[in-house]
Amino acid sequence: MTQTSSKKYALGTRAPDFAHVAETIAxxxxxxxxxxxxxxxxxxxxxxxxxxxxxxxxxxDVALDCSRLNRILEHEPADLTIAVEAGCTLANLEQTLAAAxxxxxxxAPRASLATVGGTLASGWLGPRRAAYGRSxxxxxxxxxxxxDGTIASAGGMVVKNVTGYDLSKLYVGSLGTLVxxxxxxxxxxxxxxxxxxxxASLPEGTxxxxxxxxxxxxxxxAAAVIVKGFSKSIDGSDGLDGRxxxxxxxxxxxxxxxxxxxxxxxxxxxxxxTRLLERDIGPAFARLIDAYIEPLGSRxxxxxxxxxxxxxxxxxxxxxxxxxxxxxxxxxxxxxxxxDVIARISSRLTPDFAERAVAFxxxxxxxxxxxxxxxxxxxxxARLDGWGAPPASLATMKAVKARFDPHGTLAPGRFxxxx
Amino acid sequence: xxxxxxxxxxxxxxxxxxxxxxxxxxxxxxxxxxxxEDRLPDAAVLPNDAREVSAIxxxxxxxxxxxxxxxxxxxxxxxxxxxxxxxxxSFARMNRIVSLDVPGRRARVQAGLVNxxxxxxxxxxxxFFGPDPSSQKSSTLGGNAATxxxxxxxxxxxxxxxxxxxxxxxxxxxxxVCASIDDPGYDLVATLVGSEGTLGIVTTLDLRLLxxxxxxxxxxxxxxxxxxxxxxVSAIVAAGIGATALEIMDRTIVRAVEAHYHAGYPLEAxxxxxxxxxxxxxxxxxxxxxxATLAREHGALAWRSAADARExxxxxxxxKGAAGALGRIAPNYYIQDATVPRTRLPQAVRxxxxxxxxxxxxxxxxxxxxxxxxxxLIMFDRRxxxxxxxxxxxxxxxxxxCIELGGTIxxxxxxxxxxxxxxxxxxxxxxxxxxxxxxxAFDPSxxxxxxxxxxxxxxxxxxxxxxxxEAPP
Numbered sequence: 001m002t003q004t005s006s007k008k009y010a011l012g013t014r015a016p017d018f019a020h021v022a023e024t025i026a027x028x029x030x031x032x033x034x035x036x037x038x039x040x041x042x043x044x045x046x047x048x049x050x051x052x053x054x055x056x057x058x059x060x061d062v063a064l065d066c067s068r069l070n071r072i073l074e075h076e077p078a079d080l081t082i083a084v085e086a087g088c089t090l091a092n093l094e095q096t097l098a099a100a101x102x103x104x105x106x107x108a109p110r111a112s113l114a115t116v117g118g119t120l121a122s123g124w125l126g127p128r129r130a131a132y133g134r135s136x137x138x139x140x141x142x143x144x145x146x147x148d149g150t151i152a153s154a155g156g157m158v159v160k161n162v163t164g165y166d167l168s169k170l171y172v173g174s175l176g177t178l179v180x181x182x183x184x185x186x187x188x189x190x191x192x193x194x195x196x197x198x199x200a201s202l203p204e205g206t207x208x209x210x211x212x213x214x215x216x217x218x219x220x221x222a223a224a225v226i227v228k229g230f231s232k233s234i235d236g237s238d239g240l241d242g243r244x245x246x247x248x249x250x251x252x253x254x255x256x257x258x259x260x261x262x263x264x265x266x267x268x269x270x271x272x273x274t275r276l277l278e279r280d281i282g283p284a285f286a287r288l289i290d291a292y293i294e295p296l297g298s299r300x301x302x303x304x305x306x307x308x309x310x311x312x313x314x315x316x317x318x319x320x321x322x323x324x325x326x327x328x329x330x331x332x333x334x335x336x337x338x339x340d341v342i343a344r345i346s347s348r349l350t351p352d353f354a355e356r357a358v359a360f361x362x363x364x365x366x367x368x369x370x371x372x373x374x375x376x377x378x379x380x381x382a383r384l385d386g387w388g389a390p391p392a393s394l395a396t397m398k399a400v401k402a403r404f405d406p407h408g409t410l411a412p413g414r415f416x417x418x419x
Numbered sequence: 420x421x422x423x424x425x426x427x428x429x430x431x432x433x434x435x436x437x438x439x440x441x442x443x444x445x446x447x448x449x450x451x452x453x454x455x456e457d458r459l460p461d462a463a464v465l466p467n468d469a470r471e472v473s474a475i476x477x478x479x480x481x482x483x484x485x486x487x488x489x490x491x492x493x494x495x496x497x498x499x500x501x502x503x504x505x506x507x508x509s510f511a512r513m514n515r516i517v518s519l520d521v522p523g524r525r526a527r528v529q530a531g532l533v534n535x536x537x538x539x540x541x542x543x544x545x546x547f548f549g550p551d552p553s554s555q556k557s558s559t560l561g562g563n564a565a566t567x568x569x570x571x572x573x574x575x576x577x578x579x580x581x582x583x584x585x586x587x588x589x590x591x592x593x594x595x596v597c598a599s600i601d602d603p604g605y606d607l608v609a610t611l612v613g614s615e616g617t618l619g620i621v622t623t624l625d626l627r628l629l630x631x632x633x634x635x636x637x638x639x640x641x642x643x644x645x646x647x648x649x650x651x652v653s654a655i656v657a658a659g660i661g662a663t664a665l666e667i668m669d670r671t672i673v674r675a676v677e678a679h680y681h682a683g684y685p686l687e688a689x690x691x692x693x694x695x696x697x698x699x700x701x702x703x704x705x706x707x708x709x710x711a712t713l714a715r716e717h718g719a720l721a722w723r724s725a726a727d728a729r730e731x732x733x734x735x736x737x738x739k740g741a742a743g744a745l746g747r748i749a750p751n752y753y754i755q756d757a758t759v760p761r762t763r764l765p766q767a768v769r770x771x772x773x774x775x776x777x778x779x780x781x782x783x784x785x786x787x788x789x790x791x792x793x794x795x796l797i798m799f800d801r802r803x804x805x806x807x808x809x810x811x812x813x814x815x816x817x818x819x820x821c822i823e824l825g826g827t828i829x830x831x832x833x834x835x836x837x838x839x840x841x842x843x844x845x846x847x848x849x850x851x852x853x854x855x856x857x858x859x860a861f862d863p864s865x866x867x868x869x870x871x872x873x874x875x876x877x878x879x880x881x882x883x884x885x886x887x888x889e890a891p892p
Contacts (some may be wrong), residue, residue: 079762136609137577137580158758158759158790158826159758159791162830162833164846372603
């Protein structure tokens with residue numbers, strides 16, 4: 001285990017007193033056991049890409065960096081399974097799988113830094129989940145370290161398993177407040193034969209028709225989103241109603257048929273031109289995903305809201321309305337298949353931003369109670385509501401936290417309802 | 420006895436006479452599942468809604484008796500058996516589709532709705548429910564959720580946990596709690612699915628529905644032996660061909676189902692591989708050719724594709740009726756449920772064969788082969804003590820062999836009562852203690868389905884289960 005400068009692990013306005021870089025699972029266990037015994041609060045780090053999610057921990061003494069636990073442990077392409085250490089980056093995972101004709105649609109931002117452990121712990125959900133499933137549906141087993149240093153496994157290396165509680169699925173999305181994930185066993189998928197990304201600018205008044213027409217496609221896309229703004233980071237250029245991205249994956253024949261159908265569907269919705277990307281789809285799709293958390297300097301907050309596709313447009317409208325009322329701008333991504341809405345709220349004027357942003361965050365609590373913050377300037381985070389309204393099941397969640405981390409060692413206060 | 424009378428009185432007061440059963444004749448129907456174990460509960464109740472379930476939980480707590488939730492009792496490992504008495508909560512009356520959202524492809528159902536009823540009700544809208552356990556004509560969605568049930572199609576669409584979007588459950592204090600996968604915080608939905616009724620009582624489920632594929636092909640290949648069929652499945656999986664189901668039946672099973680269903684499976688084959696492909700018409704055709712080629716390369720003796728929906732249904736009906744059809748061969752049978760990594764399937768079926776030969780009892784195999792999920796069925800006569808003992812020993816040996824191959828002891832039925840002492844073969848004491856933390860967060864006083872999942876020792880006092888089992892008719 002190595003000590004390192006604690007500055008790069010600062011959250012909010014606070015840097016931890018200690019920063020440990022774990023080389024082994026035993027390091028993770030030792031750090032947690034010791035911290036738990038003497039009452040130090042620990043924040044786990046992978047690539048650090050999603051540390052902007054949620055609230056700032058109320059106590060923060062130790063940063064525990066697991067990114068060097070990054071080996072591929074077992075890769076069984078014929079079984080469609082892989083086991084990796086938690087610090088394995090998504091880029092490394094993707095490359096390893098692709099070499100064997102496999103993939104995993106985790107679709108988290110900044111794949112060269114993001115780790116499997118961090119992606120799972122944050123409960124990250126990408127746009128391809130409507131086609132392939134949620135991140136947690138790919139997790140068939142885990143090894144974790146509890147707050148008291150106990151090393152425990154759940155699940156295994158088989159794809160169908162009801163042997164005891166499926167604790168791995170509880171750990172996915174627990175944001176480092178229950179356990180430290182150190183190993184993940186994952187189910188993989190055969191790499192599709194063909195992919196195509198279609199991008200089209202939406203002329204004024206075509207958005208609603210585009211949404212309803214795309215929902216009726218006979219061949220369903222792997223992902224379909226409408227972007228408004230993000231002109232410097234995501235490909236394509238907005239029409240007055242934004243721009244649409246549709247990704248198809250499958251056999252060459254089906255992707256070709258899907259493209260023909262898409263073109264005529266968009267044409268019927270009043271969208272004249274569709275640009276097709278055959279090569280470099282990976283980087284273009286990655287830029288889209290990166291935008292989900294990418295800040296605009298230090299004058300933006302990015303929210304994410306989940307819900308049914310049928311009420312995505314009203315949620316998006318609410319973001320725009322509240323932003324206008326606070327004299328802020330909203331750039332948005334609306335996921336037509338999953339119903340996710342991403343809204344990056346920003347201001348051109350740096351000096352006023354903080355006050356306006358805090359005002360926006362207060363106002364959105366009524367119109368967008370369920371929206372969560374995924375990225376915000378560190379100096380503002382303590383003044384913002386990272387989670388929105390707590391869920392009806394909060395008491396049960398608190399009971400779970402109390403059993404797994406009775407001393408509040410793991411990122412106390414970071415999670416919803418100050419868990 | 421007076422305690423039981425008081426319990427009955429309080430339940431009747433809360434739910435009405437019609438919803439509470441306390442006579443031994445009435446209680447017998449709530450005393451067993453598809454495992455051989457049985458025990459009469461002190462009371463069986465048939466609530467109509469979550470509020471009544473909540474009232475039952477509060478009464479159970481006051482009276483200090485456990486509660487066991489019961490769907491259709493088709494589970495294989497005693498999950499629904501009230502081994503410590505108490506109250507059995509039957510979901511027979513909570514069997515409605517509460518709402519159906521066709522464009523959003525989701526349904527809200529009461530936990531007692533029978534699995535197949537949901538697909539029937541949504542078929543006209545072009546939708547269906549993914550998980551399709553062989554018991555789907557009788558098993559309930561609440562029970563399916565409790566065991567994270569799969570079925571043949573789990574190969575392509577995953578088990579229950581991938582299909583539950585939200586849950587309403589009654590917790591150990593009697594509160595009605597709602598959880599959705601869109602909620603911030605811990606994923607209580609995924610936590611409750613597969614928890615075998617030990618964390619709470621699920622009353623309502625929000626379920627994802629799937630769009631019916633535009634083309635479906637059901638075909639089978641005949642092989643000389645189950646090992647070659649298994650090797651073919653491993654090759655299909657490794658080739659990344661998008662099958663929706665890959666099922667194997669060996670000769671014993673094929674003969675039993677043919678005598679019953681006359682679906683057209685070849686009686687002379689050592690094993691039959693049933694393949695379902697679904698998707699875009701051109702893709703299905705191409706996949707069918709690819710699978711047929713792989714089958715030939717692996718020594719298939721015959722390949723036949725169902726000509727129409729009627730033939731497809733007949734092939735599936737026979738496969739899903741496999742367990743029931745064995746009644747013709749032996750008075751009793753014992754079904755095991757274990758999973759191995761997909762490529763280890765040939766070794767696993769070889770191990771099963773060796774173990775069966777060793778115990779001198781006939782064995783049949785139905786296998787969710789695409790997922791490496793084996794269901795060996797050992798035939799015996801429970802009136803013969805030697806056979807009863809042999810079957811339990813063989814079951815244990817099969818589980819041990821699957822663990823040895825990197826597998827596990829349950830693919831889709833859970834641990835329940837029967838397998839709880841096997842849990843330490845798979846997990847360390849720290850692993851199990853971690854599961855207990857979760858249990859204690861939900862149900863510290865052990866109201867819900869006690870003496871399940873966790874090995875003896877955590878709770879003591881009960882007698883060893885004989886394990887010899889008989890399925891319901």
